[in-house]
Amino acid sequence: MSIDGTPPAATPSRRELNKAATRQAITDAALALLRTRGPGSFTVEDIADAAGISRRTFFNYFSSTDAALASVTHGFLDNAIQQFRLRPADEPILQSAQAALIALADPMTVAPLAELFTLTQQSALMSHSELEAWEHCTEQIIAVARERVAGPEDSEDELYVRALAGAVISCGKAALEVWFTRRGADLSPASLAELRQLLIDAMSLLGSGFTAGSTPAPFRPAPSASVSS
Amino acid sequence: MSIDGTPPAATPSRRELNKAATRQAITDAALALLRTRGPGSFTVEDIADAAGISRRTFFNYFSSTDAALASVTHGFLDNAIQQFRLRPADEPILQSAQAALIALADPMTVAPLAELFTLTQQSALMSHSELEAWEHCTEQIIAVARERVAGPEDSEDELYVRALAGAVISCGKAALEVWFTRRGADLSPASLAELRQLLIDAMSLLGSGFTAGSTPAPFRPAPSASVSS
DNA sequence: TGCAAATTTGCACGACGGGCAAGTTTCTGG
DNA sequence: CCAGAAACTTGCCCGTCGTGCAAATTTGCA
Numbered sequence: 096m097s098i099d100g101t102p103p104a105a106t107p108s109r110r111e112l113n114k115a116a117t118r119q120a121i122t123d124a125a126l127a128l129l130r131t132r133g134p135g136s137f138t139v140e141d142i143a144d145a146a147g148i149s150r151r152t153f154f155n156y157f158s159s160t161d162a163a164l165a166s167v168t169h170g171f172l173d174n175a176i177q178q179f180r181l182r183p184a185d186e187p188i189l190q191s192a193q194a195a196l197i198a199l200a201d202p203m204t205v206a207p208l209a210e211l212f213t214l215t216q217q218s219a220l221m222s223h224s225e226l227e228a229w230e231h232c233t234e235q236i237i238a239v240a241r242e243r244v245a246g247p248e249d250s251e252d253e254l255y256v257r258a259l260a261g262a263v264i265s266c267g268k269a270a271l272e273v274w275f276t277r278r279g280a281d282l283s284p285a286s287l288a289e290l291r292q293l294l295i296d297a298m299s300l301l302g303s304g305f306t307a308g309s310t311p312a313p314f315r316p317a318p319s320a321s322v323s324s
Numbered sequence: 325m326s327i328d329g330t331p332p333a334a335t336p337s338r339r340e341l342n343k344a345a346t347r348q349a350i351t352d353a354a355l356a357l358l359r360t361r362g363p364g365s366f367t368v369e370d371i372a373d374a375a376g377i378s379r380r381t382f383f384n385y386f387s388s389t390d391a392a393l394a395s396v397t398h399g400f401l402d403n404a405i406q407q408f409r410l411r412p413a414d415e416p417i418l419q420s421a422q423a424a425l426i427a428l429a430d431p432m433t434v435a436p437l438a439e440l441f442t443l444t445q446q447s448a449l450m451s452h453s454e455l456e457a458w459e460h461c462t463e464q465i466i467a468v469a470r471e472r473v474a475g476p477e478d479s480e481d482e483l484y485v486r487a488l489a490g491a492v493i494s495c496g497k498a499a500l501e502v503w504f505t506r507r508g509a510d511l512s513p514a515s516l517a518e519l520r521q522l523l524i525d526a527m528s529l530l531g532s533g534f535t536a537g538s539t540p541a542p543f544r545p546a547p548s549a550s551v552s553s
Numbered sequence: 554t555g556c557a558a559a560t561t562t563g564c565a566c567g568a569c570g571g572g573c574a575a576g577t578t579t580c581t582g583g
Numbered sequence: 584c585c586a587g588a589a590a591c592t593t594g595c596c597c598g599t600c601g602t603g604c605a606a607a608t609t610t611g612c613a
């Protein structure tokens with residue numbers, strides 16, 4: 096056990112660097128193959144060869160090709176949780192989620208996710224590893240929400256916390272899906288503004304209990320710029 | 325193409341019956357193995373042997389062991405969609421969902437799902453096939469919701485519909501999770517009443533936009549009996 | 554420098570999932 | 584009733600997957 100509490104960050108030893116580099120090489124190789132050959136048409140051995148490692152070593156880092164690709168999603172969602180965690184504790188959870196999501200709607204952050212999404216879109220359902228990443232994010236939100244609700248009673252708020260976290264994730268996913276459907280991998284400022292607006296609208300819908308009969312945009316908690324038609 | 329619009333229901337031919345029987349035999353065998361050996365400790369060949377068919381034939385029905393087990397979830401959710409579809413079209417979607425879910429909280433319907441859940445609980449995440457079933461259910465809800473919103477404009481309501489459907493599913497899942505956590509596979513009337521109340525509460529939370537700061541049960545749309553402490 | 558620990562790699566093995574082409578069962582029209 | 588068509592089952596084969604194991608290699612530390 097090290098005296099320092101932050102082993103991976105404060106100790107960029109040779110081993111850590113090598114592992115990180117190998118890990119990155121694997122995901123890069125996987126992404127390159129996904130671009131050139133399309134989903135499901137390459138094997139673990141292909142990735143290992145492209146990354147300059149053995150097949151066996153690949154499995155020391157990821158348990159499947161999907162897992163290697165899902166590291167992109169994992170990175171994005173870890174980022175989201177990080178943003179979410181540093182919101183003030185007295186802020187309503189929905190607003191924290193909204194703020195955290197909007198903070199991520201910049202080109203650098205969404206670009207990898209957008210590419211992954213468009214490249215794997217054709218194969219309908221998300222991969223197991225990808226869903227795992229979203230599930231992990233949900234658990235994180237639950238943890239944060241539980242701290243905030245912070246009642247000494249434990250079982251009463253469990254439904255509230257889990258339902259809220261799941262709903263937030265679902266609505267975030269819905270916003271992303273609609274955005275990808277509309278704009279593909281378009282990362283222009285106008286497109287990103289639309290993504291931000293979609294995220295705001297999704298959280299607003301959630302906050303207002305989907306009261307809109309057929310007209311969307313029930314109300315806007317933040318006076319943000321709307322997308323021009 | 326047949327003149328009759330309902331080929332599978334109106335034509336219980338020998339072939340259909342055999343296939344249905346084989347399908348059932350497979351899921352029964354899989355479930356039995358899950359009970360006796362636990363998750364992940366038996367192979368496709370084991371199931372095939374127990375069901376009295378060849379390994380190859382198994383793959384004519386299901387693409388994996390998980391898929392065979394997920395037929396339980398599939399059945400439950402198909403039932404749910406069926407209930408959901410025959411709600412009046414002018415009813416708010418959340419109330420339709422609530423009513424459909426409550427209608428399923430009877431022993432016969434939830435028993436298989438409860439057993440599957442408790443047996444696979446220990447292995448953390450849901451299987452791919454199981455998640456596929458939930459995803460399929462979400463798509464069904466989206467389809468129904470789209471009919472009800474029924475605007476001639478198509479892209480405006482897409483976010484509303486997808487966010488709502490996803491949130492409903494998430495909250496339903498949350499209610500089930502909390503129930504399983506609290507009561508295990510308890511199917512007593514009191515336990516089922518609690519499940520019903522959890523489903524009601526989950527949909528209420530969704531309908532009220534999670535406005536409750538820390539106290540659950542924000543309001544109750546149906547004057548149903550509350551769970552006695 | 555030399556030893557201990559971590560990491561990579563090759564090998565082997567059981568399981569997976571599906572294409573293919575025979576067998577077998579069921580349905581159809583004569 | 585029966586022969587041909589269609590659907591279904593089965594065995595065989597192949598490439599891939601994921602992992603335990605032990606030898607070989609690299610890195611850290613004294």
